Amino acid sequence: MSVVEHVAAAVRGPKFQLQRTTPSADPNVTARVHELLLLMYPPGPPVERRMDRRFPYPELIRITPVGEDGSRFVEQSIVVAGKTLSERGVGFYHPQPLPNRRVIASFHAGDGRWVGLMVDLTWCRFTDKGWYESGGRFLEAVPAIIPTAQ
16 A cells, blocks of 8 residues: 555544555655755765865854954954864854954864964855854964953
8 A cells, every 4th residue: 555545545534543654666756756866966976166175063163353454353252153174264153244354263172272263254144044154264373262261
């Protein structure tokens, strides 16, 4: 009995009883599912324009804006949610637009250690979840902006 026949029989019967069915062996269903999957995952090697491998980085990152003159706006630092990390750059999520193109990204490295990297933000987009996603390239290693105890 197909899934459609099973549902029709259950609705027509005196009691609605959910029964487990076997996966559809209908070649038309299989062909349509394959068609949908091919749209999302075309055959062949993936097209990757990036030169570096990206790694998931689901950690918090402290972002400190840097002015055009190099001044650091420590009082405007925010904490963002990391997305990806590579040898050349970082991607992250944040709740509001960032006004400065250059920032210091401070990463907690465990055991009280912090790593600071100057980032040139090269892109930003608004997500359908109400957050912004930004990313950029590392320019140089700099002293991390360590949060003060409150």
